[in-house]
Amino acid sequence: MTDTAAVIDLFTPASLDTLVAAGPVDVVAGVHVVNQANHVVDVLDTVASALDAYAPSRRSAVLVADAGSQDGSPDVVRAWCDSRGPGALGACLDLIAPVHRGRAIGALVRAAQRVGARGLVLLDADLTGVRKDWLQALLEPVLRDEADFVSPAYARSVSEGTLTTNLLAPLTRALYGRPIQQVMGGCAAMSGASIGSCLGPGAETGDWQPHGAEMWLTTTALASGARVVEVQLDRKLVTPGGPQPDLATILVRTVGPLFALMEHYEAAWLDRTATEPVRPSDPVQVQPDTRSPDVERMVRAFELGLKDLLPVWEQIIPESTLRELYPLALPGADEFTLPPRLWARIVSDFAVAYHERRLPREHLLRSLTPLYLGRVAAFIVQARATRLERISDIFETIDRAFEEEKEHLVARWR
Amino acid sequence: MHESWADILVTSFREVAVRLAGYAPRVLASLTLVIVGWIAAAVARRLTVRILRAADVDGRSQRWGVTSGLGRTGIRRAPSDLVGQLVFWVIVLIGMLMAIEALNVPAAAGLAPVVIRFLPNLLVAIFVMVVGWLLANFLAQALLIFIVNAQLAGGPMLASVLRWLVILFAASVALTQLGIGREMILLVFGIVFGGATMALALAFGLGGRHLARRALEDWFRKRQDRAPDDMSHL
16 A cells, blocks of 8 residues: 555545645654543643744644544544644544554554654553653654654553563563563654654554554564664553453453564564663663552462363463463462463463464463463562562563573474 | 976076176166266365365464364364365265166165255255354353453353353254254254253242342452452553
C-alpha cells in the first residue's frame, strides 16, 4: 500500500483536509484518547505548553486520534482545538472504522509522516500524570538529532509493572540485544527517519494489532538498529479510560504481540548475540511498595494451575521443564520460588509453542496466567528479603536468565 | 439304462466346466474391478495428498489445533495423509461393491446401490463427528483455562462434562444423518438432556438451595476480593 493510499484508508475526508491544510509541520504531538473526557483537556494543555516552551521556533501541531470513546471525548477535544488561538495547530482526527487503540497510534504516525514531521511525540491520554518536562525529555534527543527513538523509563515500586520487569523487558532485551525498561510505556518520541522505518511494508497487518501498537514501534526501533535513547521519568500515573481487563486478557494483549513481533522480526534477532547498551543505561529506580500484594493468592493460583492445567501445559512445555515445576508447589507461600532460569525457559517454551501453533494462540497465552502469577509471587518473596537498593540486582538476574536462554530458544525456533 | 461310472464323472466335469466357463468372465471382470479400483484408489490417494499439501492443509490444521487434537488421541499421521487414506478406502470399497455386483451372486444382489446410496450419509456423519470432536476439545480447553484462571476448583470435571455433551450432541446428529433410529435418538437425547437439566434445576432449587446460596455467596465474595486487581502489571 502506498503512503497516500494508507492515509486515505485511515482518515475521514474531513480529517484528511485538515491534514492537508496543516501543511508542513516540524514537530507533531500525537495524543491517542479513549474515554478521557474528564482528563483530556489537562493532558492537551500540558502537551501544548510543552511544545510552545521547547519547540518555539518550529512549526508544531497537536493531533488527537480518538480510539473509540463513548464518553464524548472527541467533542471535548474539538472544543479544546477551537479554543486555541489562531496559528496554533490542533486537530481531532476522525478515523475510518475499525477504530481501536492500535489503529489510532498507527494513524498518528501516518499523519506525522503526511505532514513531514521531523519529530513526533506520542502520548496516551490515559497517562494523566504527564508533565511538561517529560515531553521535553522525550523530544529533546530527537530534535537535537541524537536519537531516532526515545523511550520512557519510570520510577516504580517493587511490585509495580511485574509483567514488564519479569517478561516483556527481559525477553525484548535478550532478543534484540538492547536493554530497555519499557516496551509499552504510554509515551515515546520518534524522529522522521524512525517514522519512515516503522511504516514499512506489512507494518499494519500483523497480529500485534490492535493492542501491541506501542510494542510494535519500540520493537521496530530496536530491530532496525535505530539510535534508541531512554529517558528517566518519575512515577507513571495512569487513569484508565475504561474497565481494566483481567490478567489473562492482559497477557493475551501484551505477550501475544511480543511473540507475534518475534515472528515478524525473526531475521533481526535470531543471529544477534551481543547486547548493546541503550543510552543512558540507568538502573531501574525502585521505590518501596505502598501496597502489599497477596502472595498467598498467587501461589494458590500457581498450584491450581499445576494441578488442573497440566494437560494444556503438556502441549507447550517439555517434560524436562515440567519436572522442575512439580516440586515448586511443596513449600509454603513465604518460601515460594520460581527461579529466573526456569521462568525464562518456560517463556521460551511458550514462544516456541506460539510459533508452532501447537494450540489456539489465545488458549496458549491465557494458560500462561498461573505460571506468571507463580513467577510474580517468587519475585515478591525474593524482593521482600532484599534491601531496596539491591532490587535492581534481581532485575539484572532476570535479564541474564533470558539472555542465557536465548541460545536454546533460537535452536528450537528455527 | 444305467449310466456308467465314467459317464457320470465325465458329465459332472463337463457341467462344472461349462458352468465355470460361463462364470469365468464374471470372476475375471470382478478381479479386474478390484485391481482397477485398488489402482484408482492409490492414484486418488496420492493426488489428494498432493493437492492438500499444496493447499497447506497440514500447516492450517496445525494452526487450528487439529493436528494436536489428533495427536492427543494417538493419531500421529498428518491430516492430509488421513484424508488420503479415507479417499483410498472409499474408492476401494466402491470397487469391491462393483466386483461383488459383477459376480451376480444372488445373496448380494442390489447390495451395491444400497451401499452407494448410503455412502454420502456416512461421509457427512464422519465429517459431523470430526467437527464435533474438534469443537468439543476447543470448548473444553477454553472452559478449563477460564475456570483455572478464575481460581475456581472443579475445572477438569466441568471441562470433561462439556466435552462429552458436545461429543454426544455430535454423535446424535451423525446417527440421525445415518438414519439410525432417528426418532429414538432424538427422543433419547431430548429425555437425557432435558432430564439432566431438570434434575440439576430441582437439585439446585430445592435439595441444595442453601448449599447453592452459600456457594454463590462464596463465589461473589471471592470475585469482589479479587476485583480490582491490586497489582499494576504493566
